[in-house]
Amino acid sequence: xxxxxxxxxxxxxxxxGKLQLLLTERNVYPYKDWWALPGFFTEKDEEMEDAVKRxxxxxxxxxxxxxxxxxxxxxxxxxPEGRILTVAFSTIVKYEDVRSKIRPITxxxxxxxxxxxxxxPDLAFDHAQIIQQSLQKLxxxxxxxxxxxxxxxxxxxxxxxxxxxxxxxxxxxxxxNFRKKIANAGFLKELPEVQKxxxxxxxxxxxxDKRKFQKQTSVM
Numbered sequence: 189x190x191x192x193x194x195x196x197x198x199x200x201x202x203x204x205g206k207l208q209l210l211l212t213e214r215n216v217y218p219y220k221d222w223w224a225l226p227g228f229f230t231e232k233d234e235e236m237e238d239a240v241k242r243x244x245x246x247x248x249x250x251x252x253x254x255x256x257x258x259x260x261x262x263x264x265x266x267x268p269e270g271r272i273l274t275v276a277f278s279t280i281v282k283y284e285d286v287r288s289k290i291r292p293i294t295x296x297x298x299x300x301x302x303x304x305x306x307x308x309p310d311l312a313f314d315h316a317q318i319i320q321q322s323l324q325k326l327x328x329x330x331x332x333x334x335x336x337x338x339x340x341x342x343x344x345x346x347x348x349x350x351x352x353x354x355x356x357x358x359x360x361x362x363x364x365n366f367r368k369k370i371a372n373a374g375f376l377k378e379l380p381e382v383q384k385x386x387x388x389x390x391x392x393x394x395x396x397d398k399r400k401f402q403k404q405t406s407v408m
Contacts (some may be wrong), residue, residue, distance in 0.1 A: 196227035198278035198322040202339035206304040207355035212297040218268045219312035246294040266314040278322045280338045321351040332405045345391040377399040
């Protein structure tokens with residue numbers, strides 16, 4: 189008996205002050221013309237890790253991206269053809285690193301496009317549920333994972349940092365309290381540099397000290 193089994197990829201990034209999600213426009217039924225997470229069926233005798241790499245590349249053009257398993261979804265009504273299990277994987281990428289590389293390689297998808305997570309279109313299958321679970325995981329691990337800093341460029345402002353926190357948490361944070369908390373944490377390195385090419389007053393740039401962060405979180 190053939191096993192129906194798919195892989196779906198949740199890919200987050202950050203740009204223009206917004207948490208972004210990469211979606212693909214489907215070119216096949218079911219849900220033709222709908223937006224969906226990059227995903228498709230595994231091949232016979234294909235290892236999970238190989239399937240993730242293949243599907244990610246075919247649907248987005250991205251290579252060498254670490255994907256973390258989010259969970260399995262097997263709702264009876266999640267797929268029009270019946271109970272078809274999908275395993276979702278998630279990752280975070282820096283926008284500047286991938287923006288010129290995004291392009292579907294397969295005819296199954298028309299295009300791949302970034303959407304702000306608070307402005308998503310109607311989605312195929314149960315992908316809204318998968319995205320919501322991935323967002324909840326980001327929110328619950330925000331204080332002891334490096335996810336926030338993986339979304340930012342190597343050098344960033346405190347305003348950019350706060351924007352990422354607010355996007356993940358889904359709420360506005362008090363600027364003074366936020367900066368005090370970050371300063372007390374002690375894992376940011378202030379740089380002798382400011383923003384360039386901005387029309388407003390250039391802000392100080394910072395860099396994340398991953399070693400200090402890991403040292404502090406290991407004793408929490």
